[in-house]
């Protein structure tokens with residue numbers, strides 16, 4: 420089996436890492452579109468165009484399964500991608516939304532993802548009583564790409580993003596951008612240990628395993 424996946428940069432490697440743990444002998448093709456990074460503040464039509472181009476490229480790579488390892492593209496252009504392929508397509512948002520147990524859930528994501536409310540809609544679709552609070556984090560991706568993940572600067576920015584979610588008494592927090600698992604240690608330092616961090620790549624890889 421050959422699996423294809425992509426992201427705007429290093430973020431998709433967090434998804435690849437989880438999937439490789441469950442499929443150690445599988446072959447993967449990973450595309451990092453660093454030329455056009457970051458996706459997180461691009462307009463929907465740009466993201467749809469990018470999704471179309473990348474899906475066309477993967478269509479020529481003889482893959483058996485495609486993973487949408489970028490939440491921003493997932494939120495905006497999943498239909499574009501699904502329409503391009505005749506093979507199974509797995510996405511982060513749908514996979515993780517069906518696993519949410521808590522009644523108050525925070526989501527950290529790019530501004531473009533938050534604008535779509537894709538996480539809120541997907542979670543409420545499964546459990547309408549859930550309270551979902553989405554927080555856009557425009558500064559994270561450029562800092563993570565520069566490996567600026569251990570500074571006072573990113574700590575202060577992270578506190579600013581997390582405080583509104585803490586004020587809302589969230590019980591779990593979805594890392595709704597595939598770059599964010601790379602700052603899990605920083606987030607864990609700021610968050611109380613009672614708040615469960617959720618990496619959507621885990622739900623995606625488990626679903627893939629069942630496939």
Ligand code: DGL
Pocket residue numbers: 426427428430431456457458459460488489490491492529532560595596597598
């Ligand atoms: N890692 C991507 C995501 O999951 C895109 C981040 C970006 O390029 O802004 O949303």
